[in-house]
Amino acid sequence: MSAELTAAGPVDLSVESGGQRRLYWAVSDSWNVVRRTLTHYRRQPVLIVWQLGFPIVSVLLYAYVFGGAMEVPGSEPGATYRDFLMPGMFVMTMAFGLMNTATSVVHDATKGVIDRFRSMPMAPSAVVGGRAVTDLLVACAELTILALTALAMGWRPDGEPLAMVGAFGLILLLRFCLIWAGVWLGLLVPSPEAAGGLYALIFPVTMISSIFVAPSTMPGWLGTVAAWNPISSTGAAARELFGYPVASDGSWIQEHAVLMAALWPLVLTAVFLPLAVRRFQRLSR
Amino acid sequence: METHAVRAEGLQKRYGEKRALDGFDLTVRRGTVHGLLGPNGAGKTTAVRALATLLGLDGGRAEVAGVDVRKDPRGVRARIGLAGQYAAVDEMLSGRQNLEMFGRLFHLGGRRAKLRAAELLERFDLVDAAAKSVGDYSGGMRRRLDLAASMILAPEVLFLDEPTTGLDPRGRGEVWAAVRALVEGGTTVLLTTQYLEEADRLASRITVIDQGRAIADDTPAALKSAVGGDRIEVVVAEESELVSALAVVARVCEGEPSVDRAERRVHAAVSDRVAALTDVARTLQDQGVQVEDIGLRRPSLDDVFLRLTGHRTDSAEPAEAEAVAA
Numbered sequence: 001m002s003a004e005l006t007a008a009g010p011v012d013l014s015v016e017s018g019g020q021r022r023l024y025w026a027v028s029d030s031w032n033v034v035r036r037t038l039t040h041y042r043r044q045p046v047l048i049v050w051q052l053g054f055p056i057v058s059v060l061l062y063a064y065v066f067g068g069a070m071e072v073p074g075s076e077p078g079a080t081y082r083d084f085l086m087p088g089m090f091v092m093t094m095a096f097g098l099m100n101t102a103t104s105v106v107h108d109a110t111k112g113v114i115d116r117f118r119s120m121p122m123a124p125s126a127v128v129g130g131r132a133v134t135d136l137l138v139a140c141a142e143l144t145i146l147a148l149t150a151l152a153m154g155w156r157p158d159g160e161p162l163a164m165v166g167a168f169g170l171i172l173l174l175r176f177c178l179i180w181a182g183v184w185l186g187l188l189v190p191s192p193e194a195a196g197g198l199y200a201l202i203f204p205v206t207m208i209s210s211i212f213v214a215p216s217t218m219p220g221w222l223g224t225v226a227a228w229n230p231i232s233s234t235g236a237a238a239r240e241l242f243g244y245p246v247a248s249d250g251s252w253i254q255e256h257a258v259l260m261a262a263l264w265p266l267v268l269t270a271v272f273l274p275l276a277v278r279r280f281q282r283l284s285r
Numbered sequence: 286m287e288t289h290a291v292r293a294e295g296l297q298k299r300y301g302e303k304r305a306l307d308g309f310d311l312t313v314r315r316g317t318v319h320g321l322l323g324p325n326g327a328g329k330t331t332a333v334r335a336l337a338t339l340l341g342l343d344g345g346r347a348e349v350a351g352v353d354v355r356k357d358p359r360g361v362r363a364r365i366g367l368a369g370q371y372a373a374v375d376e377m378l379s380g381r382q383n384l385e386m387f388g389r390l391f392h393l394g395g396r397r398a399k400l401r402a403a404e405l406l407e408r409f410d411l412v413d414a415a416a417k418s419v420g421d422y423s424g425g426m427r428r429r430l431d432l433a434a435s436m437i438l439a440p441e442v443l444f445l446d447e448p449t450t451g452l453d454p455r456g457r458g459e460v461w462a463a464v465r466a467l468v469e470g471g472t473t474v475l476l477t478t479q480y481l482e483e484a485d486r487l488a489s490r491i492t493v494i495d496q497g498r499a500i501a502d503d504t505p506a507a508l509k510s511a512v513g514g515d516r517i518e519v520v521v522a523e524e525s526e527l528v529s530a531l532a533v534v535a536r537v538c539e540g541e542p543s544v545d546r547a548e549r550r551v552h553a554a555v556s557d558r559v560a561a562l563t564d565v566a567r568t569l570q571d572q573g574v575q576v577e578d579i580g581l582r583r584p585s586l587d588d589v590f591l592r593l594t595g596h597r598t599d600s601a602e603p604a605e606a607e608a609v610a611a
Contacts, residue, residue, distance in 0.1 A: 011400045013438050015363070015392040025392065032389045039386075040377045043418070112373030116434070119337050119367040121359055122390045284341045 015121070026123040033117075033130025034137065037104070041138075051100065051138070052145050055093040059085070059149060062212065072214050072246060079244045086150045086157075087167070087238035088211035091231050093142050094175040095206050098182045099198055101135050105186025106195040118283065128280055132179045139175040143168060158243030167241035170261045174234045177265035180272035187279040210235050216249045227253050230264035237261035290315045290350060290442045290473035291336060297344030298331055298497075305331040307497035309345070313442075313475055313490075318468055320488030320505075321477040322586070324594065328497040329477040330370070333446045336475070337367045350441040366435030366443040370450055372427040373434075376420040380411050380430050383419060387434045405433040409463055425456025432463050436472075443467065445476045449483060461487060481586035491586070495594045505586060512584040512592050514539075517561055518552040522575035527551065530576075533568045537561040549577070 016025075041048050063082050070081040108114045117127045157164055189195050208226045209215075215226035226232055236257035239245055248254040291313035298306040306328050313319040323329045334340040336349055338358040347354040350364040374383045381402050388398025406415045409429045419427060428448060435443060445464065449457040457480075464487055468474055478484050484491050485505050493501040493508075501508060517538065521530050527544060530551045534542045538553035538561065545552070555561040558581050569576050 011393075011397055011404060013393070013397075013401070015438065028392075029390055032386060035389075036375060036378070036386050039382060040375075043377060043379075110371075111376075112369045112371035113375065115334075115339055115369055116367065116373040116387075117390070118339055119362060119365065120387070120390055121362040121392070126390075284339060 022123065026125050026129065029122040029126030030129040030133060033126050034134045036130075037134040038137070048138075048141065052142055054096065055089055055142070055146055056149050058092070059089050059146065059153070062089075063153060070213070073216055075244065075246050082150075082153065082155055083157075083242075083244040084214075084239065084246065085212070086146075086155050087171075087242055088209075088235045089150070090143060090146060090168075090171050090238060091174065091209075091235045092206050092211050093146060094139060094171055094178065094234075095202060095231050097135060097139055097142070097175050098178040098185075098202060099195075100138070101131065101179050101182025102186040102189070102198055103192060103195050105131065105183050106189055106192050109187060110191060114283070124280075128183055128276065131183060132176075135179050135182075136172065136176065139172060143171065159241050160243075163241040163243075167238040170234055170237050170241075170258070170265075173262065173265045174231065177268035177272065180269055180276045183276040184272050184279055187276070187283070205229065206231065210246075214246060224251075227251060230260075230268060233257050233260035233264050288315055289313060289348075290317075291319075291348070291475060293332075293336065293345065293347040295345035296332065296335060296342055296347060298328075298335060298340065299343050304497050306335065306342075306345075309494065309497055310499050311492055311502075313473060315473050316468070316471055317490060318464065318474040318476055318488045320484035320491040321475060321494060322481065322484050322491055322590070323477075323494035324590075325479070327494045329494055330446055331497075332494065333367075333444050333475065333477055337365055337444050338362055339367075363438070364441045366438070366440040368428070368431045368435040368443070368445050368448055370447045372424075372431040374419050374427060374430050377418060379416050379418055380422070380426075381406060381415040383430060384433060384437065388437050391437050393437070401437055405436060408466070409433045423456065424452045425459040428452065428456065428460050429463050432460070432467075436467065439470075440472065442473045442475065445474060447477055447479060449478070449480065457483070481590065485586050493590065493593055501589075501593050508586065508589045509584045512588045513554050514584075515555060515558050516552050516582050516584070517555045517558075517565060518550060518578070518580055518582055519565065519569070519576060520548065520550045520578040522549070522577050524549055526574050529572055529574050530569065533565055533572070533574075536568075537564050552582075555581075 062085055067081040067085070072081060072084045075084055114127060118124065159167070185198060186195065189198070208222065209229040210226060210232040215223040215232065218226055233253065236246065236254060237260070240257060253260060289312050291311060293309065293311040296306045296309040297304070309328060309332055311332070321329050321332065331340065335342050336347055336354060338354055338361050342355060349361050352360040352364060354361055375386070378386065384402035384405055385398045388401050389395060393401060406412050409432060411426065411430060411433070414422060414426060419430060422430065432448070448464070449460050452460065461483070464474060464476070476484070476487060488505065491503065491505055491508060492499050503511070517534065519530050519534060521527055524546065527546065527549060531542055531544060534551050534553050538555050540554055542551050542553035544550070562579070562581055566579055569579070
């Protein structure tokens with residue numbers, strides 16, 4: 001080993017951090033954190049298959065196994081259960097994305113990776129910011145693959161092009177707010193095993209919603225809870241924008257699905273973003 | 286140039302009622318390996334995390350590489366490396382990808398990050414494994430990669446928090462060799478460890494911490510000699526022979542010999558080592574006492590610890606058990 005040789009080093013090790021170009025480094029560092037996860041997928045493409053396996057299998061199961069038996073009250077003539085289901089599937093995939101965020105964060109926190117980042121002269125915001133950008137990119141990939149699966153199964157959305165883009169925008173907005181909930185939970189739970197337990201929380205939240213069935217078919221109180229579930233609003237708004245709206249039962253929350261699909265995520269972000277940032281800052285306590 | 290790489294005075298860190306650091310002082314000379322020893326919960330990790338800017342302090346002052354930890358944490362971060370209790374590397378990336386990623390995050394830029402990664406892979410003997418996923422590395426390789434990652438900017442001060450915990454003896458040896466090479470290159474190392482042997486082998490100076498305070502600070506040799514000189518130890522085959530052994534040892538030793546009945550062992554401090562050993566061995570043989578084991582023992586840091594804190598390091602037993610198993 002040539003210790004002296006390398007300590008002086010043929011490589012110039014002078015670096016700049018902070019100073020005048022803080023914003024530049026915050027962006028550059030975030031991008032490098034994003035690259036890290038993208039490299040994971042490049043090295044092990046099977047990861048993305050696993051990640052997408054559940055929603056794709058769910059689409060196939062619900063559409064073909066239950067599809068024939070399901071009738072959605074108030075759906076448009078000619079609309080099938082698939083038309084009802086697909087926007088719900090997009091939303092469910094976003095909801096389960098919370099798990100991916102939390103799992104990645106708890107993994108980095110318990111393995112000391114976050115500590116290493118924090119001990120480096122990189123921008124502290126890049127640790128969480130990089131995570132957020134990564135998760136949004138992965139969400140885009142997930143939505144693309146799901147949409148292609150659905151199209152192959154005969155799903156034909158019928159909305160205005162701009163409205164359909166808006167639908168995907170609202171779906172991604174939901175994912176965005178869940179990133180902060182995921183970061184917060186990831187920094188809160190003590191171990192990756194404990195993060196696995198979050199499924200017990202997410203699963204009922206996705207079921208008690210309008211993703212699989214219309215809330216009006218549930219017992220009264222449960223239907224109300226389901227209708228007010230934030231992910232229901234995103235689902236209902238997406239159905240509307242994809243051109244297969246479900247007739248409202250007249251409740252306020254259903255009448256204002258698109259508005260609430262925009263508002264709910266902003267409210268959740270306003271709650272969880274500060275919680276996540278505070279939790280991150282509390283790492284130094 | 287500043288002669289001290291680390292200078293900390295009266296560090297305070299409280300968690301509710303518990304004082305993790307309670308007026309902790311430390312000075313580390315430039316270019317040395319300084320050991321920070323203490324039982325679990327003594328404050329070792331808290332001290333290192335505070336000096337590495339990962340934890341805020343409630344009181345006291347600390348300078349690392351001449352930079353104030355509380356006033357300019359970013360300045361400190363540009364001058365230190367940290368390798369914690371876990372090998373904080375990305376298991377799904379290859380060794381090379383890990384070093385390149387950290388290099389870019391250290392703001393070396395893509396080209397220099399690549400060059401530096403290649404250099405460090407060679408230096409830490411990881412060239413053959415460079416393309417493999419870190420998940421497939423052995424424990425020792427992973428720690429070496431972790432060390433390499435903490436060395437990307439050739440930091441002035443390197444904090445190693447229990448760098449060999451959980452490693453087998455071979456992995457431990459690999460990490461020790463890497464640490465020695467770093468110090469030859471001029472890096473100052475602050476090393477926390479539960480393994481007394483590790484501090485003894487690597488550190489030129491040791492601070493013993495207990496209940497958040499430095500309770501001793503000296504060279505390993507001086508710490509050991511403070512405990513007392515060499516000791517003679519006799520283990521007899523039958524408990525009934527302890528009395529005769531005790532009488533024989535008492536003739537040559539200084540002070541009172543101690544008896545450990547359960548282990549059928551007599552031990553005592555001696556000044557003239559070889560003469561005492563020869564005398565005791567011959568006399569026991571003449572008297573026909575069945576001796577199972579006889580020998581001289583230099584005090585270990587474990588003894589230092591016991592003397593200073595009134596308890597052994599928590600890991601003393603598992604460490605020994607491991608050594609036996611190996």
